[in-house]
Amino acid sequence: MSTDFILDELRELKALNLLREYKTIEGAQGPYVYINGKSYLSFCSNDYLGLANHPKIKQAAIDSIHQYGWGAGASRLVSGTMTLHQELEKKIAEFKGTEAALLFPTGYMANLGALCAFVSKGDIVVGDKLNHASIIDGCRLSGATFRIYPHKDVSQLESLLQRSSGYRRKLVVTDSVFSMDGDTAPLTEIAGIAKKYDAILMVDDAHATGVFGKQGKGLIEHYSLEGKIDIVMGSFSKAIGSVGGFIAGSKPLIDFLKNKARPFIYTTALPPAVCAASLTGLTLIQEDASLINRLWKNIACLKSQLSKFMNTITIGSPIVPIILGSAEETLSASQKLYHYGIQIPAIRPPTVPPDTSRLRISLMATHNEYDIKRLTETLQLIGLLKCEQARATSG
Numbered sequence: 082m083s084t085d086f087i088l089d090e091l092r093e094l095k096a097l098n099l100l101r102e103y104k105t106i107e108g109a110q111g112p113y114v115y116i117n118g119k120s121y122l123s124f125c126s127n128d129y130l131g132l133a134n135h136p137k138i139k140q141a142a143i144d145s146i147h148q149y150g151w152g153a154g155a156s157r158l159v160s161g162t163m164t165l166h167q168e169l170e171k172k173i174a175e176f177k178g179t180e181a182a183l184l185f186p187t188g189y190m191a192n193l194g195a196l197c198a199f200v201s202k203g204d205i206v207v208g209d210k211l212n213h214a215s216i217i218d219g220c221r222l223s224g225a226t227f228r229i230y231p232h233k234d235v236s237q238l239e240s241l242l243q244r245s246s247g248y249r250r251k252l253v254v255t256d257s258v259f260s261m262d263g264d265t266a267p268l269t270e271i272a273g274i275a276k277k278y279d280a281i282l283m284v285d286d287a288h289a290t291g292v293f294g295k296q297g298k299g300l301i302e303h304y305s306l307e308g309k310i311d312i313v314m315g316s317f318s319k320a321i322g323s324v325g326g327f328i329a330g331s332k333p334l335i336d337f338l339k340n341k342a343r344p345f346i347y348t349t350a351l352p353p354a355v356c357a358a359s360l361t362g363l364t365l366i367q368e369d370a371s372l373i374n375r376l377w378k379n380i381a382c383l384k385s386q387l388s389k390f391m392n393t394i395t396i397g398s399p400i401v402p403i404i405l406g407s408a409e410e411t412l413s414a415s416q417k418l419y420h421y422g423i424q425i426p427a428i429r430p431p432t433v434p435p436d437t438s439r440l441r442i443s444l445m446a447t448h449n450e451y452d453i454k455r456l457t458e459t460l461q462l463i464g465l466l467k468c469e470q471a472r473a474t475s476g
């Protein structure tokens with residue numbers, strides 16, 4: 082069969098300014114990264130607390146390699162379950178205030194695994210329009226009827242559930258912090274509606290874990306909803322600075338997943354050193370409140386800098402989108418920033434809806450006031466903060 086379509090489609094993507102390419106970071110992650118031997122100020126990492134290159138986390142991984150070696154050798158149910166997997170599951174369950182937890186190799190696989198395990202043909206799953214791709218893929222793959230409500234529109238959610246009495250099971254799923262917009266879901270209302278219609282509630286707390294809540298436990302803690310969410314999903318790859326995903330919930334729910342979640346069953350367990358790093362990340366979050374405080378200080382600093390240029394600005398998380406609309410304009414803005422030594426990639430469809438291409442700024446605790454000032458000055462220099470369409474809407 083001819084493979085000409087590959088080049089045709091790549092050319093088409095390029096013509097539409099939608100071709101995706103990556104830049105290679107030489108050295109470690111941090112507020113400054115090296116690309117092609119040059120230092121760039123980075124505002125695009127999910128390593129919100131700057132833990133990806135933290136000395137204690139690196140040491141924990143090194144120590145663990147000495148004790149446990151590198152690979153886990155098999156899937157969890159065959160012979161891959163090691164002491165550190167269990168320690169991390171116990172710790173994340175305690176952290177999230179649930180009875181039990183289960184690790185997955187990535188957050189993406191946790192979403193896919195849980196959704197496909199809990200709903201299938203004959204069930205209905207209802208989700209926010211701006212849920213993360215891994216949730217959308219899980220909903221589609223599950224075979225359940227999949228309905229979407231407009232972003233954060235709880236009355237539409239309720240009306241969808243009202244009309245779903247014929248289904249065997251109902252499941253409501255939402256991001257807590259939306260990954261490309263940085264705004265937060267109305268979790269209290271959603272939990273009330275899910276309960277009213279006897280629907281299972283699943284919350285993806287990936288971008289809130291280590292960021293929200295007095296103890297950094299996430300948006301569920303922030304809204305005092307611990308114990309009220311059936312399926313708590315999270316990732317170690319954002320503020321915890323590591324890799325891996327998890328589902329936390331009741332013991333029977335976790336036992337069910339061990340038996341039904343294919344992305345848990347049919348893949349090799351995470352290397353134990355990854356678990357050691359995640360364990361240390363969680364401990365640092367619990368023991369050093371200054372990490373989260375510094376992040377929120379930076380969020381306030383960016384807000385104050387941007388408010389000099391924008392009348393209405395709501396920033397409620399480390400994720401701050403500057404929505405420019407067209408892919409071409411966004412790509413060009415990203416290239417200009419790169420020219421001035423700042424790294425913020427252009428986020429374009431299908432990651433975001435058509436005509437909402439954006440620069441997604443993400444802040445880290447390890448940025449300083451000078452870095453943030455340099456960002457706003459450069460945004461101004463390239464004409465973005467005067468641009469009429471530009472708006473920052475996270476909150």
Ligand SMILES: Cc1ncc(COP(=O)(O)O)c(C=O)c1O
Binds near residue numbers: 318
């Ligand atoms: C909201 C959300 N859920 C899940 C994921 C997937 O997590 P991971 O990167 O651990 O696969 C991401 C990140 O890409 C995300 O933004």
